[in-house]
Amino acid sequence: MMFVSIIRIIGILLTLVSLTMCIPISAAVVYGEYAVIPAFLIPMGLCILAETLLFFVTRGYVFKLNTRSGFVVVAVSWISTCLFGAAPFLISGHIGNFADALFESVSGFTTTGATILSSVEHLPRSINLWRMQMHWLGGMGIVALTVALLPVLGVGGFQLIKAETTGPEKGKITPKITVTAKILWFIYIALTAVQTVLLMIAGMDFFDALGHSFATVGTGGFSSRNASIGSYRSPGIEWICTIFMILAGINFSLYYRILVGRGIEFLQNTELKVYTFIIFIASLIIVPFIMPLYGSFGSALRSAAFHVASIISTTGFSTADYSLWHPAARMVLFILLFIGGCAGSTAGGIKVIRWVIMAKQMGVEVKRLLHPHGVFSIHLNKRPGREDVVYNVAAFMFLYFFMLMLTAFAAAINGADLITALTASLALVGNVGPGFGKVGPAENFGFFSDAAKYWFSFAMLAGRLELYTMLVFFMPTYWKK
Incomplete structure (x- = not known):
């Protein structure tokens, strides 16, 4: 019964993802890219056919999930979706190597934004739209989308959401998990629609505005332009993207609290305060070091704020090659690679809340040294925190840095220098996208071997699912009854 439930849920999820291919298919029709249409129709048709057969074979079965099977569903769903997402690249022939196509697909769905392509402007617009659309689907979560659309999964839906969402504490904003998922997706869609309209007003056409909104709100960073947002040379577009990258890095449950009249909780949120403080301070620190390159305070501030927002939100957009900036400015951006956005957002990374918890715990330990008998x-958020959360964060931090070490070593085996290897691991595990050195904003990951790309794909998936969901299968205790 459990196995049937797992297969059915994964089948339904892949079918929902396949139906979203109607968007790039529509783009292919509008722009006359008829030769690309089969690259989307074939995998979509196979998915729908397979799910139809599964429906009739398993009709009458009741969905049944527990915590253990929840991990299986989420992990296998993400792996299957990434394999499915690579199909249009391979069938169309625009990425002929399987390792490259898989890397691009995993990077898309995990909202990493790292690419193996040296030029994206030669790609059909429909293929580029699919690349950016993958960010949008993966940002809020493909499993969360399935739970939102299928109330029948409500019984085990919370186990699935917990295995997919980010942050040290998982919870519902409403009593029913399906309602929670719908609310979060509604906010997500609203932010995407607003940004699309604003970008069109600022000068983008509808195709670019929609695609870049997918990539911004999903904090992915894929672009249809080789020079990313910098190709538009528009201060208005840069500020719009900066604002929405920051918004996408905020816990989406806080937006719900504003909608229901509990805005005070938004203002009192500790993580949000630290997140905005980091962005403000980091931007101001960078400005004087890059002002000679930009000629004015306003231009330097715009570029500094854009790249600070891009890296802390793990979006990965760029308007300039920041690897050419002053070493002090680059050091600020390097530090931001370790931080990430807020828990419950579409951003990757360690998350601000974990650093806050560790910093506060450090303060507690200092107090205990001075006052051994104190409590x-x-x-x-002006409330006492649970002690077990500290243990959870400490364990996660250890696992995160261990994963960074393994990924950096994999890059080094391929001949990458120290800076390239280290920042590549930070960019991949943290789902940031570009790093420094040979994987900087003007470079790509195409020079790595196929074996390295397979490991990088695993690292991106593990980072997106906060490590435990992928690594739990390697623990002997998981397989014990």
Whole structure:
């Protein structure tokens, strides 16, 4: 019964993802890219056919999930979706190597934004739209989309959402998980629609505005232009993207609290305060170091704020090759690679809340040294925090840095220099996209071997699912009854 439930849910999920291919198919029709249409129709048709057969074979079965099977569903769903997402690249012939196509697909769905392509402007617009659309689907979560659209999964839906969402604490904003998923997706769609309209007003056509909104709100960073957002040379477009990258890096449950009249919780949120403070301070620190390159405070501030927002939100857009900036400015951006956005957002990385918890716990330990018999606890959002959350964060941090070490070593085996290897691992595990050195904003990951790309794909998936969901299968205790 459990196995049937897992297969059916994965089948339904892949079918939903396949139906979203109607968007790039529509683009192919509008722009006369008829030769590309089969690259989308074939995988979509096979998915729908397979799910139809599954429906009739398993009709009458009741969905049944537990925590253990929830991990299986989420992990296999993401792997299957990434394999499915690579199909249009391979069938169309625009990415002929399987390792490259898989890397591009995983990078898209995990909202990493790292690419193996040296030029994206030669691609059909429909293929580029699919690349950016993958960010949007993966940003909020493909499993969350399935739970939102299928109330029948409500029984085990919370186990699935917990295995896919980010942050040290998982919870519902409403009593029913399906309602929670729908609300989050509604906010997500609203932000995407608003940004699309604003970008069109600022000068983008509808295709570019929609695609870049997918990539911004999903914090992915794929672009249809080789020079990314910098190709538009528009201060208005840059500021719009900066604002929405920052918004996408905020916990989406806080937006719900504003909608229901609990805005005070938004203002009192500890993580949000630290997140905005980091962006503000980092931008101001960078400005004087890059002002000679830009000639004015306003231009330097715009570029600094854009790249700070891009890296802390793990979007990965660029308007300039920041690897050419002053070393002090580059160091600020390098530090941001370790931080990430807020828990419950579409951003990747370690997350601001984990750094806040560790910093507060450090303060508690100092107090205990001075007052051995005192009783101290950390406070978050003006409420006492649970001690077990500290243990959870400490374990995650250890696992995260261990994953970074393995990924950096994999890059080094391929001949990457120290800076390239280290920042590549930070960019991949943290789902940031570009790093420094040979994987900087003006470069790509195409020079790595196929074996390295397979490991990088695993690292991106593990990072997107916050490590445990992917790595739990390697633990002997998972397989014990």
